[in-house]
Amino acid sequence: MSQEASAPQRPRLRESFTGRTAFIVVAVGSAVGLGNIWRFPYVTYENGGGAFLIPYLVALLTAGLPILLFDYAIGYRFRGSPPLAFKRLHPKAEAIGWFQVGICFLIAIYYAAIVAWAAMYTWFSLTQAWGDDAAGFFFGEYLQYDEGGTAGTGISVDFVAQVGWPLIVVWLILLAALAAGVRKGITRISLIGLPVLLLMFVLLVGYSLTLEGAVDGLNALFTPEWSALSDPTVWIQAYGQIFFSLSVGFGIMITYASYLKKRSNASGSGLVVGFSNSSFELLAAIGVFAALGFLAAGAPLDEVAESGLGLAFIAFPTIIAEAPASALLGVLFFGSLAIAGLTSLISIMEVVVSSVKDKTGWSRPLAVAVAGGSAAVVSVTLIGGVSGLTILDVVDAFSNNIGIVSAALVAVFLVTWVFRRMDVLAEGLNAYGSFRVGPVWKALIGVVLPVVLGYLLILDVQDKVQNGYEGYDSWVLGTFGWGALALMLVLAVGMSLLRWNTSSAMHLENPETEEAA
Template identity: 55%
Template sequence: MARASTQTHHREAFGSRNVFILSAIGSAVGLGNIWRFPYVAYEGGGGAFLIPYLCALLTAGIPLLFFDYAIGHRFRGSAPLAFRRMNRVAEPLGWWQVLICVVIATYYAVIIAWAAMYTWFSARISWGTGNEQDFFFKDFLQMGDASTGVSTQFVPQVGLPLIVVWLVVIAIMALGVKRGIGRANLVLMPLLTVMFAALVVQALFLPGAAEGLNAFFAPNWAALADPAVWASAYGHIFFSLSVAFGIMVTYASYLKRKTDLTGSGLVVAFANSGFEILAGIGVFAALGFMAQQAGTDVSHVATAGIGLAFVAFPTIVAQAAGGSIIGVLFFGALVFAGITSLISVLEVIVAALQDKLGWGRVRTTLIVSVPIALISIALFSTTTALFVLDTADAFVNSFGIMAVALVAVIVVAWILHQLPVLREHLNRRSSFRIGWIWMLLVGALAPIVLGYLFVSELIAKISTPYGDYPIWFIAIFGWGMVIALVVFAVLLALVPWSPRSHAKDDPDYDEFLGVEGYDPDPETGTVAVPDGPSRGARA
């Protein structure tokens, strides 16, 4: 094939399919699996919630996971490059996903830092007994008042471990896909599994564990008639599997040509769900003990998110025999789950700039990660960190991830008509073949469900100011951030691709297309992409 230059770029790759599966599971299994799913299931009808949960997994989660895999593997690029290779007008979708990951990375790291400190605190039960809430909010976070503005007061016990987290993660990222991300997941995921399994066993032997499990699994069949329960199940699945972040698009681009995509996706999806159910068992067994100690019902102690992790579990640690072991296992699991997810989020950003600018791995990692780390430390090592985190997380989930997922499936399915191409790509190399049902789920059901969730969240956020924060605060860290994501995504798509860009002179992509049967034109050296631009147009 004729080339414009002699420079070539060989895309990094995972060492094996098993490493990819572990990395994809590591991305999917994050903090939300441990501290969000158990409460969502409990509120959604307990054992009955498994019905909408499995429906959401089979009709939306797995189909959209295949959707991301097909885009990344077929077009061999980070999110912006993959969407651009599909069609130039789709490139902003990739940058939208990249910018969402930038926001998530800044605050996700601080939760890992909190968990790391609480692993140490658990060994000594530093919060004492009956002081868990005050210890977290007043002694540890030293919370201020959001109404007075964003604080610059540094909190050392948060800032110093946050710096360590960033140093560890940057080192992993700089080593690359195979030596860094792949090896980190080979170590961290087995450790996470062993630690969490040990935690569950420990929790099951606590007094009152049976009452907790009964509360978790006892079915409330009436809940199935509530549309909000079904919406909750679908909303959780979208976030749980890391779809629409650009993560699975990026990870799939590192797979070898002859990889079983759908088979891998099924392993990742069901492993993630298995971990969530395991988390529910462990968490509610522990909450059953907490309720018995307090002489109350499980419903009075059940909570989710930060309250579960940093208030409820320290209470259990302080009261239970062998509580220090439970604390170390629980918070250590949070650290490992958080790190594997954070490196996947950062990889979306690093890979996008590598592809766009043609820089080397170490240079790109430092240029991307250091500024994000500095912003993270500046915003989330202060006395108002929790307010900023809460607002940013609420808005980037509702109007970032959900919105870009909705737009992406509409653009790819209905405007670019790429679903037949993606289906054919998946079926060429997969053990589990898909057909028109997959296209119907992605092209019709997914937009309906995502649209419903998006509109519901929009109405809720407009009708009631989020968290009773000041209007200016929500305008900056909520609505302002959401609008900025879209504006900057379009602007980044308008930036010309560097002559050294991986979008040009990419032998891996050319070879891939040749094997697929799309041979280069003998005179122009371009490769026509079905339903998309030619290789010459991509540049």
């Protein structure tokens, strides 16, 4: 064997953000997503209005920020994607990271479709293509939605051109950004996308406040129902909203924190990201309910207030059709939705790409081609067809409410009580942090979070087992819900049993090494 062939490979430096500002912008771009715009306003309205802000703030301080710092600490201290970081945290913890990767893969499959829909509706807004029947246009003419899968007659993947081709374009943009790397791809898109998003949404809120009935909408949203504070369900909703809106618990913030330079203020950055996310949610609530007040035209807001796809693709097109300067309103709303979705989607797929790259030692372009290309093919095949909405709805309900929560619950419990690594994580945050974490933070992670997450998980699993979900046939739930989660769990264990390639990050990246300036 030649001397060149036997020579050991040289250690390499991990990719990194250019600085703390870049990290904060990218992390905020990940946290601010679709849930901020279409979930928080409705959850607030349904759970005590202005009074809901009290449990929401308590949840932010006692669960949201602590688990955000927990994710930061793992990624920052152990310098890797979820599988690598957990492997370095404890030799038997790698499977936790791979399950988080699997959840990200599932979410990316359908999340890309919603980004594509929002982009198309930005275009449709110019001509109000939905006419007088927003619901009929969305389900029928645009999606060509086939409800057969809900009745057990079969899922169809027949390609729908106006849905599938925009979805392909979204994936091409996404994969190009990921292939360009942390600095040239992910950071650049976030540095452009986040300011544009904020500008568009501020304009949207300002416009919505000028609409007739806007004050009625805001009164309905923020008038406090103090009696709601005695309802445990309201508090659980507050913790659920905080948890789902911060991009925590499924590997995103672990991955992003691994790209921080060694001497970084991770704890201070966590506060900025957490409060920025909540501020945007409040801004979104004002804009959305001001517009809904206009749509209600004096009628009870219950008749028009919706969440999720109903708000975005049915209620808001109806508002746009009746509002003055309708094209402007539509471009602002759906453009904001598309940008917020894209920056979040990039962070979701970066977890998958980074993990594959770390494990195999492949170049970033190759990891993007294999991991990202696989996700794109599955996404276009399943969600780009006439039954795409059924598959999207089921995968979303199970991957978010069961997958993310269970992954986070297992992680905080094992790290705290089994692996007992909280002291190491605290030391990593405290080394250069703007404030010190200690016993209170550890108690919140080890006691409060397992209780809250466990309760959320039990409630949701119990409901789905007893009542199913949205009337879908049991085989649909078994395949795209329970089955998808089970497959991710099996793959997580299988991936954790595979040896790390000798050219992988495990062997060639030293977590203690200082990055180059």
